[in-house]
Amino acid sequence: METSNKSAVIINLERREMESAELADADPDHKSATAVPLSAYVRQAIDLYFAQLKDSEAEGLHAMVISAVEKPLLEATLTYSGHNQTKAAKALGLSRSTLRKKLEQYGLS
Incomplete structure (x- = not known):
């Protein structure tokens, strides 16, 4: 996989982590947040990763x-x-x- 694609995916994953942290800061008890299974977020991130690969091979x-x-x-x-x-x-x-x-x-x- 090209380094730029891998970097973009990592940046997107880090951005998602920051957004999750901001949600937690805004609502520490997570009362207003809709319960979404962790597996759904992981699946979404992996699908995004594959979409950004285009013609590159997945590695690691x-x-x-x-x-x-x-x-x-x-x-x-x-x-x-x-x-x-x-x-x-x-x-x-x-x-x-x-x-x-x-x-x-x-x-x-």
């Missing part, structure tokens, strides 16, 4: 999607658990050592 899609979802998942879970890694690991269904490795991987340690 799994790693790109996992990293785009995993980092905010870890951040939100740490916040939820009061930065208690034992509680966060339990909430995520991970061992504490796996959680620590992931936090290090994303620069969250």
